[in-house]
Amino acid sequence: MKHIISVLVENKFGVLSRVSGLFSGRGFNIETISVGPTLDPTVSQMTIVTSGDERILEQIIKQLNKLIDVIKVADLAEKEFVEREMCLIKVNAPSEQRAEALRIADIFRARVVDSSQKSYTFQVTGDEKKLEAFIELLRPIGIKEIVRTGKVAITRE
Amino acid sequence: MSSKQITGAEIFLECLKKEKVDTLFCYPGGVVLKIFDVLFDQKDIRCILPRHEQGGVHMADGYARSTGKTGVALVTSGPGATNVVTAIATAYMDSIPIVVFTGQVPTALIGNDAFQEADIIGITRPCTKYNILVKDVKDLAQCIKEAFYIASTGRPGPVLVDLPRDVVTNKAEFHYPDKIKLRSYNPTVTGNPRQIKQAADAIAAAKKPVVYIGGGVILSGAADEVRELAELTKIPVTHTLMGIGGFPGTHPLSLGMLGMHGTYYANMAIHNSDLIIAIGARFDDRVTGKVEGFAPDAKIIHIDVDPTSIRKNVRVDIPVVGDVKHVLVDLNKELRLVKEPWDAIRKSWLKQINEWREEHPLDYDHSEEVIKPQFVVEKLYEVTGGDAIIVTDVGQHQMWAAQFYKYDRPRMWLSSGGLGTMGYGLPAAMGAKVAHPDKEVFSISGDGSIQMNIQELGTAVENNIPVKVVILNNRYLGMVRQWQELFYAERYSSTDLGSTPDFVKLAEAYGAVGLRAEKPSEVLPVLKEAMKSKKPVFMDFVIDRYEKVFPMVPAGAAINEMIFGEEKKKVEKKLKAVK
């Protein structure tokens, strides 16, 4: 089972390595991890996507809570939340495929952020399903490179 | 506050005084010279120079385990820092409060592969409770305060503070915070009253309960509360290697140790119980044996200050997170309200346990010709009146020390349980002796283990720390040899130490006392002689080379599937069944 865990940490030197070291040291899996500042500059926010059964997830959350620099841990599966991920995709776009590429991008509301004679780079944002669907449709055209941010998530009011 | 500026080295000293540190185990080097210079002029803190940094930190650990106070050590950067990693990991695995200061290259050089630079923060991240690189002398006092606070509260553990040279030499105003509050660190102290009530109800309803205590009872100072619980409800108590002394070993309700080398009756009681009250213990694999076969009919109450210990290895029915002592005070209060005829309820269970006790008491083959190690431990118990602090190394001798000496109080037994560090014994015993100059402190060591930190005998002589070392000398890495005999077709690969040094001469070379016993009749005289000595003593007991530790739960078996010394055939049959 996949889980999205939101972790508030002290914005201090070495905290990311404590968190990632915890996962690797105990054999827990990290699928994606993203880190950024919050409204309070002394606090950072991490969003971690992980997988494992209930027992493992319970351990992950307890172990995270135990880290001295961790302020708060929330398993978003227990809440209503919105998740988003951004992806940059560079596709082959020789003249005969340019129109097709743009048409697919349009459906997914992807933006062209760079173009050359033979390629487009799209920026697309959405949940995992949307990103996967977009990538699948572009595949026949020929994807040169993909860069993804990893998920971020926020609870609903 | 005056605005007087003092150096980081002076701030360091002032902080230690504020923390009431009376002993510092310290080894110098380039980047910490400024601190040593400051230490030279003061009289408040006793500085002890070990012969190896690992020894120094084990001393701090022994000091901490025997007192409950935080042990403190200081070493230099690079090799000084990497030398302490094993000792820090030892303290980490057993939740021992120590603060270790390491020197570091100047902040401007960090990351440059400077001379004697090691990323000790990175290296020790997984084996410390917390570690801090101090980047500015202005933060130094606050960081030291945090280090002592974190090391000693909640589930205790080692904290490392890395001090770059410029932080030590630069100046700042000294201001030591009285109190400290960390928004990200708030250990739970009191247990949830609903959970405690549930635990009390479960205890009242149980027919075959067992109390199972671990090191948490010692750390939280809860021995009296455990005793009250056991005596009130007439529940027998078993302990882990770390829980030794958490309940009197001579008490009629004591089952002794459980697990791999536990007593038959402790393991049978756990296996057949309908309720386990686990207190400050963590269901280590050396205790549970095969987890799927562990106590199949028991409900489990688990009291621990660390929520991650709960449900890590076994299912738990009633978890109670909180400081063990606090929780037990509340639990005992609840139980005193329960009006059960405890004696009558417990009669048949205690009778059953006594039958197990008679079936397989802790015993060994006595001998007139050759010294049995268990005999040495028994005699040591006699000679010391059960009143010495016993420190051990790791191996067979450690198990015999656990089985055949009776510990009636906490902090009389110091042993590396979690990491199982050979070489712990001598330096940890010295740390304990420094803290308890009026108590007898014995290290029970093996001939292999003692050689891992033997150099500390020099420190003991130099600083007049008269520890007494019992070497149970089998010229083998005995515990490993035992596994080879039982599980590797007697193929003794790399376990025969062959010639061990002459420990008597070696002791004398260091200026200590060396004694030897080769026959059973010499055991008692040697021990008595050692008791009289005002100097450190090495006692070389030439023991039966082939003696094994029994009972034993083979790795992978359930804890009721024990093997015994007197039944070799049964051993082989059981082993087949396990495979």
Ligand SMILES: Cc1ncc(C[n+]2csc(CCOP(=O)(O)OP(=O)(O)O)c2C)c(N)n1
């Ligand atoms: C530092 C370290 N290395 C290796 C081991 C593995 N080990 C456990 S017990 C043991 C043998 C110990 O021999 P000795 O000290 O002579 O004790 P004995 O078992 O003979 O009583 C070894 C090698 C260990 N526990 N620690």
Ligand SMILES: [Mg+2]
């Ligand atoms: Mg040996």
